[in-house]
Amino acid sequence: MNNIEKIVRQFHESWDLRDPERGAAVIAPDCQFEDVARGESQIGPDGYRVDYHRWRAAFPDGEVKVVNVITGGDGPDGWAVVEFLNRGTQKGVLHSSLGEFPPSGRRMEVRYCSVMRVQDGKVVEGRDYYDSASIARQLGLVD
Numbered sequence: 001m002n003n004i005e006k007i008v009r010q011f012h013e014s015w016d017l018r019d020p021e022r023g024a025a026v027i028a029p030d031c032q033f034e035d036v037a038r039g040e041s042q043i044g045p046d047g048y049r050v051d052y053h054r055w056r057a058a059f060p061d062g063e064v065k066v067v068n069v070i071t072g073g074d075g076p077d078g079w080a081v082v083e084f085l086n087r088g089t090q091k092g093v094l095h096s097s098l099g100e101f102p103p104s105g106r107r108m109e110v111r112y113c114s115v116m117r118v119q120d121g122k123v124v125e126g127r128d129y130y131d132s133a134s135i136a137r138q139l140g141l142v143d
Contacts, residue, residue, distance in 0.1 A: 003076040015064035020052040028122035037132035059088030082114040108138035
């Protein structure tokens with residue numbers, strides 16, 4: 001496993017380990033991480049922590065399982081694509097730019113893809129891609 005893969009795995013596996021500080025440790029202070037489906041960005045470790053706690057409050061049993069990591073670049077710096085499963089039961093209010101959704105008690109499972117750039121041992125930018133309509137259907141928010 002190369003350095004880029006170790007860093008992006010630490011970022012994603014911190015969700016499943018319920019350890020936001022482990023994830024925040026590999027995020028550059030000025031990192032901009034965009035949630036493409038929601039049209040939102042989180043900046044730096046503090047943005048990551050806010051996003052982590054928002055999702056953990058909505059999905060306290062949430063799991064993130066890395067399926068595949070593809071890396072490219074020269075030496076310790078470069079790009080990674082991370083495929084992963086995000087699943088959990090919505091037991092809390094889901095806050096998003098699309099509104100606030102009360103607990104549904106329903107379970108969701110969605111495939112995600114993160115595209116991340118690592119430089120000097122930190123994630124310096126990234127984007128998450130996923131099917132938000134699938135989440136909405138599984139939670140009963142749309143037919």
